[in-house]
Structure formats: structure tokens, C-alpha cells
Amino acid sequence: MFTLIRLAIRNVLRNKSRAAFTVGAIGFGVLMTLLLGSFVVGLGNAMVDDIVQGKVGAFQVHRKGYSDVRENQPLDLDFADTGANLSNIKKIHGVTGVSPRLVFSGMAANGSQSTMIVVTGIDPAQEYRVLPHANDFLEGKPVDNAVANGAIFGKDLADALGLKAGTGGTIQAASKSGQQNALDFELRGALNNGNAFESKRSVVVPLRWAQNLLGMEGRVTELAVSTQNREDIPAIAAQVQNLLGPDYEVQTWKQLRPNVDDVVNFQRMVLGAICSIFLVIAIIGVVNTMLMAVLERTREIGTMMAVGMRRHRITELFLWEATTLAVIGTGSGLAVALAIIEAVARKGGVPANAPGSAAVYYIVPAVPFDLLAPTLLAAFVGTILAGAYPSWRAARLNPVDALRAT
């Protein structure tokens, strides 16, 4: 076998320009697949990080039935913001934070005009641990318990009401019993995260202020939970569901924002199609090279047969030649791709807009195993399979005809 491998390597190198072209085709396929793939993965990671670490958390806990009516921000599906729920969830291995929230709808007014809003009351100490990227797109200051009535508005909402940081107005909302209450607020900042609904309707206030407004001291409607690793989210969510029992529902970020997961999956599907094209181009290059080699070396194949080389050894020889091309092509494509990805990642990624969003994400390219392994495997196996037909043709040559070839 060693002799065949050595012979195969020499055969590949005998026509250096053709070998370089073929290796280049394979390498280009691998390079483009990994580069495109790493950026798509990076974009997906940025989008998911934005959701998981900036908006909803890894998963959320509500009272049973909340998800069916969440558009109405119901207050009657509430629960205590202290006690067993929080402390028990925090004890679960892998949970890094739990943020209690009180979500409700109301009206914001600036004295001359008012508009409908969706308000989230948060405990900033807990919230910003669960959502470290919550204020990435904030213009101004975040919610702070030191400023009891300090609120953050969506950018479009603040603009519509003519509010600037330091100015204020009134938020009015109905309590569980239907009684209308109103409290003054002071605008601390405006959130411009590219989400149209949040920009036009979203308001974030301190939890205590929200509870005071609604007369719901010590009560919340939602827990946002963060985890150490994204991969562990489903398992931890299931653990929490078991812990809390049937009176509560636990929904992961994928259930809360299914469109994001759909977008990520769609991106990967498109990536797969594009990469398949690259791979097909590379494979056509290999088939062409190998067929040319068989054609050019027909008499040589005849000579090998004449001196006693068996058909399967001829096949092996050409398959080793394809393998040589696969190793060099795949290896060079991998090396260049990793070098570029590493260089871009070290610089902190590249800025880009997520589809359907004005928000700018920094895409840090990444090559997870589930991208790397199929790419290398497809390029490697594809190249060898591309050599299979020419190898078979070489082995089926009739020695007399082969020796007669010019």
C-alpha cells in the first residue's frame, strides 16, 4: 500500500499546474464553505445572544395559561416575587440568574398627548445579570433602583411623545380590580434595538414602582432566567418545569421568539445549498482531472497491467491519487479558512444588520464542530468519490487496447 501511496503522490505532482488547479478548487470549496458557514453561525449566535442575553433570557416562567393570553399582559396570573420559586430555581446547576418581572399595559402621557404602552417592571440588579446585553442599544442611562421613577422608553415612543432624558410624564394603568392609577415618571434613556414594536410601545420601569402603580406589592407575572450554557437550556427548563409543577409554564427562548430560530435555521439551509454548489464545482474539477489522468496515462496503465498489476490495484492507485488531492485541497482550504476566521474573531468580528432589524450586531465568526465536521467530511469523501468513476474506468481498460494507446 505504501508503494501505491508514494506512486499516487508522484502521479499527482507530475502535472503541477493541473494539480494546483484541482487542489485550488477543493480548497476554495472548503474555504468558502467554512467562511460563509462561520459568518452565518456568527450571525445566528449574535441574533440568539441578543434574544437570550438582551431580551427574553434563556427561558421564562409564567403561571399556567399565560402564554395563551400574553398579548393582553394579564395581571391575574401573578405570583409572589420572593420565596420558594426564585430561590429554588437559583439553586439549579447551570442557572446564573433569575429576574422577576411585572408586565402590564397602560398609557403614557406627556401632558398633551398619550399613547398605549407595554410596561415591564424590573429589578435592575437581577435583570441586568440575566440580560447583560439589555442596554446594548440604549441611548441614556439604564433603570436604576436609586431613581425610583426612572423609566426607559422605546426610541420611537420617546420621540413620539417628545421626551428627552431628564424630562417626564405620567404612566396610567388599571389594577387587577380595574381601578385606574397613574404615577409620574422620569425618562432616563431610550432603547433603539431595531425592533419596531419595542421601539414604539416598550417601556421599562423599576419593579417596585410598577408594583406600587398597580397595587401589587410583592407580586410579579414573569421570571426571566439565564443559564451558563446555551446548550443546557432545554434540560434546565425541563428541570424548572418539574420543580414548579403544573401550575406554571416554562418556555425557552425558541418558544418565545420562534421567528429567530426560524431565521437561523433558514440561514443554515441557504448556507447548505450554497456550500453544496461549491462542493459540486470542486468535485467536477476532480472528476475532470482524474479522467484526464486516465486518458493521458492509458498506455502506462496498460504497462502496469502487463507486468501483472491487478484491476483492483489500479483502482486503488487512482483512488489514492484522489485521496492525495483531497488531503492537500481540504487541508489548505481549512488552514486558510481558520486563519481568516481567527483574524476576524480577534478583531471582535464584523458589524452587520440582522435581517428585519436596524440593530447592528457584531458577528464573530465561529466554526462549531457541526459545521467543521460535515464540511471536511463532504469535501474529503466527495473528492474520493469523484475519483471513483475515473478509477473504475482505468481498471476496466483492456490491457491490449491500453498498450496500443498513444
Add this chain to the structure above:
Amino acid sequence: MALVQLQNIKKSYQLGKTEVVALKGVDLTIEHGEFTVVMGPSGSGKTTLLNIIGCLDRASSGSYKLDGDEIGHRDFNDLAEVRNRKIGFIFQNFNLIPVLDVVENIEFPCVIRGEDRKALRERTLKIAAEVGLTPYLKQKPDELSGGQRQRVAIARALVTEPQLVLADEPTANLDSTTADQIIDLMLKLNREHGVTFVFSTHDPRVMEHARRVVRIHDGVMEDGTDAAAHEAGRMHAAMGH
């Protein structure tokens, strides 16, 4: 026992819709140690005959015994084994493998059958010295002259210690001086090692040295086969050369 025994060998090809009959019932016996020339005009069937003797092709009908074994109906891989073990080839165009150097080219038939490298290398160097290739062992074929390349082909044909060496127009691409040297070399190998040579050639110098000339015309062995030379071959073999 004769080395080669052909009985009523027929060979026909399908060329489009036409059936071409290349051999029309050839009988031929070649003894161990003979130095035989097969001659005939182009299209007479001599290359087909050599291909069948060399197990590169199979007869359409008839019997072919090589060293007593009926091999006419064996499959491709069996015939590859026979070629590797019992037959050496010398081609008009040398047919060396360009990416291998002289030593590797000579050793190639033995390497593909997995022979022990150390013993093989000793034998290769001995044969290379015998055919005058010692100064060129690490050269590639394209760095050699035509005569040197044919010497490599001869060494490659002999390294397996075959019973039969088939040479298809071995001097056709050589100048007259080199051709004489190659003929002398093959005669010497035939004389000293008792290797059986069968040639296909038009070269009168080869025919001068042949102990036996077999003429073929239009797929049929012609009368006039040199019976005396045949007998000389028998004698030569019987003397243990």
C-alpha cells in the same frame, strides 16, 4: 515439456458490424531457452499472437498451455498473476513509468506482488549491472537515452525471473548501434541464463541472430518455419542453459 503450446488458436474481433479474424487456427510450440522471432507483414496477426502468448489477450478458441498449464480460459486477475510470475515484456516504446527512477522501474513488477525489499534490491542491482545501468540507477526515464531506457525495460522484464520474455519490436525505436547492443544483450541473457525470448520484429539484424523464425501471414502460420532452428532451441534447452 514445451514452455508454450498453442493448438488451433483462433482469434476474431468485432469491428463495428464486421467480424475480423486475426488468427485462423495457429499451432505453435516453443521450447525452454529458445530465441524465437515471429515475423510477418503488418496485419498478419503477429501482435495478436504475441498478445495471446503474453496472456494480455485471450483466444476466441483453441488451447494455450504455458509450462504445461492450460491458461487460455483464466480470468483477468489470474492472467495478471501469470504475467507477473512467468512472463516479462519488452515494448517498442519502452513503456517505463515516468515518475519512477531506474531502480523503481526495474523493481515495479516485484513490488506490486509484495516481494521482500532487501532480496529484491540485491537482485535488481545485479541485473542493473548486467545490463549496464549501474551509473543511472537514480535517473528518471526522461533523463535516459533510448538505448538506456530499453535496458531498463529488459531489466524489468528479467527481475521477476520469468520463464518467457516477449519483445514487441524492441529495436524499432533505436539507432542501429544501440539496436545491435540491445540484441547482443538479449542474446547474452538468453545464452547465459537460458531465458526464452520471443520477438515480433522486422529488424533483419534480430532475425540474423534468431535460432528460430516463425512466419505468420493473414492469421495463418506459414510453412517454412525454421525446423532446424527449432531443433537448435531444443538442444540448447536440453544442454541446461
